[in-house]
Amino acid sequence: MQASRSLSTPAPWLRVGLAGALAIGAVSAAFGQSADRQATHSAITGDALFSNDSDHFREARGYLGYLFSNGWGLGGGVTYYGAPDWSARGRGLFGQCRSADAQQTLSARVGVMDTDGHTTPTGALDFMRHVTSATSLGVSAERDVVDSIKGIENGLTYDSLALVLDHQFTPRFTVGAVAGAMWFSDHNTRPFLRTRWSYELVQNSGVNAYIKTRHYYDTDPGLGNYYSPRWLGEVSGGLSWRAALSDKAVFFVSADTGRQNTESGGTGIWGARIGLQNHRSRKMQWQVAVETTNNHTSGFSSGGDGYRYTSVTGQLVVPFN
Numbered sequence: 327m328q329a330s331r332s333l334s335t336p337a338p339w340l341r342v343g344l345a346g347a348l349a350i351g352a353v354s355a356a357f358g359q360s361a362d363r364q365a366t367h368s369a370i371t372g373d374a375l376f377s378n379d380s381d382h383f384r385e386a387r388g389y390l391g392y393l394f395s396n397g398w399g400l401g402g403g404v405t406y407y408g409a410p411d412w413s414a415r416g417r418g419l420f421g422q423c424r425s426a427d428a429q430q431t432l433s434a435r436v437g438v439m440d441t442d443g444h445t446t447p448t449g450a451l452d453f454m455r456h457v458t459s460a461t462s463l464g465v466s467a468e469r470d471v472v473d474s475i476k477g478i479e480n481g482l483t484y485d486s487l488a489l490v491l492d493h494q495f496t497p498r499f500t501v502g503a504v505a506g507a508m509w510f511s512d513h514n515t516r517p518f519l520r521t522r523w524s525y526e527l528v529q530n531s532g533v534n535a536y537i538k539t540r541h542y543y544d545t546d547p548g549l550g551n552y553y554s555p556r557w558l559g560e561v562s563g564g565l566s567w568r569a570a571l572s573d574k575a576v577f578f579v580s581a582d583t584g585r586q587n588t589e590s591g592g593t594g595i596w597g598a599r600i601g602l603q604n605h606r607s608r609k610m611q612w613q614v615a616v617e618t619t620n621n622h623t624s625g626f627s628s629g630g631d632g633y634r635y636t637s638v639t640g641q642l643v644v645p646f647n
Contacts, residue, residue, distance in 0.1 A: 367609075367645040369393045371401065371422065377637035379622075384408040385473060389435075391422050398423040405441060407478055414478045416441030416471070418448065424643075430455035441471050444481030454490065464490040472510065474552040474626040482551055485509045488518075498526040512549055518542035524566075532568040537561065538582065540623075552626035560586035560621075562595060576603050578615075586621065595621045611643040 375387040384407065391401020398421065405416040420437025436449035447469060454464035465488070472482040488506025495501065501523050508516040524536040539561045547556045562584025569577050581598040601615030618636040 368395045368399075369643050369645040371399075371424070371644075372640070372642040374640040375637060376639075377635065379636070380632060380634040382410055383475070389420075391420070393422065393424060397425045401435075401437075403437075403439070405439070407473060407475075409475060412475060414442035420449070428456075439471065442478050442481075444471075444478075446471065446481070446483050448483075454492075460494040462490075462492040464492075466490055466504065466506070472552055472626055476551045477626060480512075480551060483511045498529060500524045510551075512546070512551055514544055514546040514549060514554060516542050516544050516554075534566045535563070536566060536580075536582070537563045538584070553622060555588040555590065558586065558588050558623065560584060560595060560623075562597070564597075570605065571602075573605055573607070576605060577601075578603070586623075595619070597621060609645045611641070613639075613641045615639050 369392070371389075371391045371393055373387070373389040375385065377385045386406040387403065388405075389401055389403040391399055393399035401420050401422055403416075403418050403420065407414045416439050418437050418439035420435045422436075423432065423434045425432045430453070432453050434449070434451045434453075437447070439446060439448045448471070449467075449469050451465070451467040453466075454462050456462050466486075467488070468486045469483060471478060472484055476482075486506060486508040488504050490502070490504050492500065492502045502521065504518075504520045506518060508518065510516070519539075519541050521539045522536060523538075524534050527533045527535055539559075541557075541559045543557045544554045547554045562582045564580060564582025566580035567578065571577055579598075579600045581596075583594065583596040586593055586595045597617065597619035599615055599617040601613060603613035604611060616636070616638050618634065620633055620635070622633045622635065
């Protein structure tokens with residue numbers, strides 16, 4: 327599934343990218359036949375990530391694609407990783423599919439990336455379906471490169487698969503859970519469980535109190551390619567607020583603090599996020615968010631005392647009538 331090769335011979339990753347696009351098209355067609363979808367339009371899609379941490383590891387990702395009116399399309403992406411006296415770049419092609427109706431949503435991307443001379447298939451899938459008026463079930467899957475210095479140099483990848491549950495117990499109390507596993511190409515396996523418990527403090531105010539938990543276990547810890555303790559458990563609590571700015575945009579902000587424990591001991595963790603997105607009633611969709619945290623498990627960095635991680639993310643969907 328993985329080979330080391332020069333960036334100057336793109337024919338193999340072109341073939342894989344086109345094959346992935348055809349596969350996505352077949353899935354999209356099947357999905358469209360099985361659901362009463364809302365009318366769709368062709369669209370330009372874009373995703374971007376810029377991050378930096380206190381270890382001076384920088385990451386920049388950009389994806390740009392085109393969706394046809396049936397919900398599937400093509401795209402490409404570039405990546406850059408940098409640290410003092412070190413850098414790496416990547417590029418790739420992918421097929422994509424997006425579809426949504428009142429009952430379910432689907433977002434998928436399958437292709438191939440060539441990062442620092444290592445070529446590997448990559449992809450992501452998120453699918454959610456309302457099984458009752460209060461309960462949604464879904465699946466999330468991903469394959470990507472391990473974005474640490476050693477991970478990139480050694481061409482490491484990971485595969486993840488998870489089941490997703492979201493249940494609204496009352497109009498103001500919601501619980502979400504994600505359970506699954508990650509399989510790294512250095513033979514480490516990481517089962518994980520994440521939960522989020524959210525309660526709206528004042529009805530229809532957009533102000534919520536929440537508790538987040540995360541637990542995972544590494545079968546082969548301490549390999550040195552990325553942060554991999556024998557086990558990790560964390561819990562944090564915080565507040566979030568969403569507010570509409572007229573009928574054009576939505577402002578959102580959240581902040582939380584808690585504690586993280588591993589076999590090496592415990593430490594306090596905190597995080598904050600702020601951003602804007604347009605109203606869901608609009609055809610064009612966009613979102614910009616800034617996040618900062620001292621939790622080094624936000625990526626694959628080993629981190630240390632006084633660690634900080636900051637990222638800026640953006641998403642864009644521009645439909646054509």
